[in-house]
Amino acid sequence: MxxxxxxxxxxxxxxxxxxxxxxxxxxGQPLEIKATIKIDEPIVNGTVSSLSITKYVGxxxxxxxxxxxxxxxxxxxxxxxxEAFTHPDSKICEFMKxxxxxxxxxxxxxxxxxxxxxxxxxxxxxxxxxxxxxGPYRITWEWSGPDGTQLGCITAxxxxx
Numbered sequence: 001m002x003x004x005x006x007x008x009x010x011x012x013x014x015x016x017x018x019x020x021x022x023x024x025x026x027x028g029q030p031l032e033i034k035a036t037i038k039i040d041e042p043i044v045n046g047t048v049s050s051l052s053i054t055k056y057v058g059x060x061x062x063x064x065x066x067x068x069x070x071x072x073x074x075x076x077x078x079x080x081x082x083e084a085f086t087h088p089d090s091k092i093c094e095f096m097k098x099x100x101x102x103x104x105x106x107x108x109x110x111x112x113x114x115x116x117x118x119x120x121x122x123x124x125x126x127x128x129x130x131x132x133x134x135g136p137y138r139i140t141w142e143w144s145g146p147d148g149t150q151l152g153c154i155t156a157x158x159x160x161x
Contacts, residue, residue, distance in 0.1 A: 013143055013152025014038040016111075026161045027133055028124025035114045043107040046146030049081035056136040063136070074123075081143060082106075091120060122160070134160050 017036040025031055053076050056063040070077035082105035085092045093103035095114060125133050136159045143151040 011150065011152050012039065012041045012145075013043070014040070015152065015154045018154060018156075020156070020158075024161055025122060025158055027122050027130060030119040030121045033114055033118045033120060035112075037112045039107060039109050039112070041109055043081065043105070043143070043151070044146065045080075045082045045105050047081040047151065048078055048144045048146075049084055050078040050140075050142045050144065052076045052138075052140040052142075054138045056138070065138070091118075094118075 014037070015035065016038055017034065019034040021032045021034075022029075053068040054065045055068060057066050058064050068075040084090050085096075085107065086103045086105060087093060088103065090103075095112070095118060096103050123133075124130070136157070138155065138157050140153065140155045142153040145151050
């Protein structure tokens with residue numbers, strides 16, 4: 001898996017470290033996430049979280065990017081970061097609780113490290129869905145302030161097996 005971290009000096013959110021194990025993610029199997037995120041200014045209500053998931057369909061030079069639509073909160077979805085952040089069952093809230101912090105907005109500046117063994121289990125579709133789900137993806141997660149200014153961004157290229 002290849003991960004590009006946002007390193008621009010004018011960003012508010014800096015992904016200083018982001019690692020996923022195993023490097024060859026498999027459907028139905030857990031991913032362990034290790035991250036260090038530095039936030040320079042408060043993240044306020046009205047901040048938008050945009051996740052874009054693109055699957056490459058085809059072979060080699062003939063592959064075509066297809067954006068996965070947002071269906072029932074899964075796929076390429078955008079929404080209020082604070083709403084997702086404060087939901088008690090969200091992975092983001094779980095992350096903050098692991099740091100001994102509350103799930104509340106605004107998010108105060110600081111350096112945040114994932115707790116040990118933070119895992120996400122990839123869905124495991126069956127039949128044709130499993131065949132269609134395998135392959136190369138580009139995943140981009142972007143945060144934008146209430147005025148539309150990009151606060152931070154991370155992009156990863158991965159191939160699901």
